[in-house]
Amino acid sequence: MKFFYLSLCLVFLSLGVHSQNIKVLNSQTKEPVFGVAIYNVDKTKSVITNFNGEADLGEFNDTETIYFKHLSHTLKTINKKQIGKLNKVFLVSNTQGLQEIVISASKFKQNKRDIPQKILSANAKSIQFNNPQTSADLLENTGQVYIQKSQLGGGSPMIRGFSTNRLLITVDGVRMNNAIFRGGNLQNVIAIDPFAIQNTEVTLGAGSVTYGSDAIGGVMSFYTLKPKLSYTDSLMFKANAVVRYASASNERTGHFDFNLGYKKWAFITSASYTDFDDLRMGSHGPEDYLRPEFAVATSSGDVIIENDNPLVQKYSGYSQFNVMQKAHYEPYEDLSFDLGLYYSTTSNIPRYDRLIRYRSGVLRSTEWNYGPQNWFMSNLEVTKLSSRSNLYDKIKATVAYQNFQESRMDRDFQSTTRSVSEEAVNAYSFNIDLEKKLSPKTEFFYGGEYIYNKVKSVGYNQDTANNTEVDAVTRYPNGSSWQSAAVYSSIKYKPNPKFVFQSGLRFNYVVSEANFTENNVFLNLPFDYAKNESEALTGTAGISWTPSPKIQWKLNASSAFRAPNIDDIGKVFDSEPGSVVVPNNNLKSEYAYGSELGLKLNFNNKLVLDMSTYYTYLDNALVRRDYSLNGETEILYNGELSNVQAIQNASKAWIYGFEVGLKMPITNQLDLTSQYSVIGGTEEEESIEVPIRHVAPNFGNTHLTWTSNAIKLDFFANYNGDLSYYELAPSEIEKDYIYALDANGNPYSPSWYTVNFRAQYQVNNAITLTTSLENITDQRYKTYSSGIAAAGRNLIVALKYSL
Incomplete structure (x- = not known):
């Protein structure tokens, strides 16, 4: 034995x-x-x-x-x-982007090549090189997100023909869209500090299964800097400081961040301050964009002042401050706790497109400002990455609180009445997301979500002559609420490395409640209270197929929805000169049904082509249309007889497009890349089809990039097609004051291009110098639907010191 x-x-x-x-x-x-x-x-x-x-x-x-x-x-x-x-x-994943890691598709890390939809990515390294002045500019640098700007302190993304509250923004997995996100241009994305971003993912197309209401045209996911552990008993300290200057707006920016890392605890602090003066436009372009004069308040009253330099856009400057504090605790390798605190505030932001409006040949407004735009968020995330539970292998729970504060202040030329509206939203959310590996070939993702928003709204008129105030109609019904509850799931089946199938479903219940008693003193609505309930079942299914290293196919079909929010059912505001939007309590969800086909061709890494085509049908669309209030089609609002309008389920839309990207390494150090997007679409208005407001002109870019050990150079061009008068949406034609005029005196959006150069030099391990010379030929242009002209020739210099 x-x-x-x-x-x-x-x-x-x-x-x-x-x-x-x-x-x-x-x-x-x-x-x-x-x-x-x-x-x-x-x-x-x-x-x-x-x-x-x-x-x-x-x-x-x-x-x-x-x-x-x-x-x-x-x-x-x-x-x-x-x-x-x-x-x-x-x-190491290959370099062609097929194996980049993304989080936004299921809220857990997945290989990008497995996702049937197209996802754009930008990491901290590329963000530092592109040196964006705001997070809106960061999105624009992806090459496939179009940015509209009503003012310098703005940036409203457009993705595949959709914009504003039909796009979703998340920060560290927390939904930023709130109950008063509107259909008009939104600037909330600039509250996110580009210096504090570790990576960004933009999902092109619907994302309702994972994110619910609003994710019709795309999802913009921002992930901020993560505290880093030392994993030892010694302290790991890292710090960065950045100063930046830009000539076109006389921008002065300062930023610092530092990381304290211990064995199980880590902390990161980030702060940025930016100050912009009035923006200078380019010298060569339509004279319609010039700023020949401006209104100003004096001790003796409002006067019109001749602008000594019509290229300077009086008044457009503003300042912004951002701070972030995060803590990370990792008691075990597979368990972590993350706490984040975020705060952003601005000075008053002049609404430039409203300051250039004329009435009877005279500038209409002396003042039109967004008051300080404040955003605060706190979120706690608990993540467990391994478990023997029969219910899940990975689990992530997130609870968050956000507070949004915004205001509007406007006063007509030579008027003593300043109209003021102040809004605040308290937003609470809870998400739980789980992942379970059912077999070596099958993964299951599922979760639940609850969101609650409470809206506060105040309106009053100030008499600037005697410094008194009287109550006025509020922009939103004060005390209104918006709630959303959902369950969702998706499955990923990967029988072999070449083929992936993913499908998902989501059920959502949304309810809005509003009391109009306060506003009925001014409006005499036929109702005092509104409760809007909607349910939505949405789904998605798609495949990713790589039959050979040279070819990858992606096919995806999805449905998405947007439930009416407080902005839809209860808003009162002047949408344009001579029109006022009033509440409508009889609204339903709008639905989008879309498909996408993508093809990526890799010719032995000598040439890579990435092509996508898509089609979306929007049904029961929530749009602004003429309306009647107590049988009246016109009412007196802010002293002006105005046409009555309301948000209504009154339209259908068809949107389609094609995107093509190219990457061609010329040498080991020299790369040629290019991207071009073609977008089209129409919507139904009074039984006829008209152009859609947020369908951008065809646009693209081409980059020639040279990289060595310490130097990176990028010579690039951005270009944009035109939209003739007949291609503008009716709502855009009504805003003729922001457009150039054609030979017949009709508004249109001209084509434009810019030639640009960017360089980065790694002086040593601690110092990095980044410079850009944008719009070298000093073109005068506006991106489509923008009220403010883009920067003229602009020298940007940034110096970063790392410790």
């Missing part, structure tokens, strides 16, 4: 000597990589990793060179001895 046990031990010892079980992992996600071919130099020995990324290297000699090859990762060569006692081998 002793001999038997001795023999058995020798056998196991022999197996232990000759076998070596290793695990192959993705270097970024630390996820196992299935189907890795492992072989020696003459391929006489080979094994393949299983679904857990495991393989036995027992047949390889200790001195033998081993190759690790996988379709979506860079080939790795290593000597068996170098693997070490950890028995782990890490593979």
